Amino acid sequence: MTIPDPSKISFTCSECQAGQLRYKRITYYTWLGNEMITIPDFPAWVCDVCGRREYDQQALNRMNLLLNTQTKRRTPSLKQSSKNNRGGKSISNR
Numbered sequence: 001m002t003i004p005d006p007s008k009i010s011f012t013c014s015e016c017q018a019g020q021l022r023y024k025r026i027t028y029y030t031w032l033g034n035e036m037i038t039i040p041d042f043p044a045w046v047c048d049v050c051g052r053r054e055y056d057q058q059a060l061n062r063m064n065l066l067l068n069t070q071t072k073r074r075t076p077s078l079k080q081s082s083k084n085n086r087g088g089k090s091i092s093n094r
């Protein structure tokens, strides 16, 4: 299995429909509470016309996992989407 070289892939920009999103390594900025975090060498897709950025979803997920494990130590109560699917009991409506 060979992973295709991402620098050779480009997408049509969904924002301007004219440019091409090209693979670039950028510095990603995000806020964690009051702290700004910079992640250098972050994979992103940047439009060469309007400058729209799309981030690599896998890299984002990985980063969020990393940030979450770090924030859990500091702030134990993170906002959680409260979907009422507690417990594994299946209720059958027959």
Ligand SMILES: [Zn+2]
Binding pocket: 013, 014, 015, 016, 017, 018, 019, 020, 047, 048, 049, 050, 051, 052
């Ligand atoms: Zn664009």
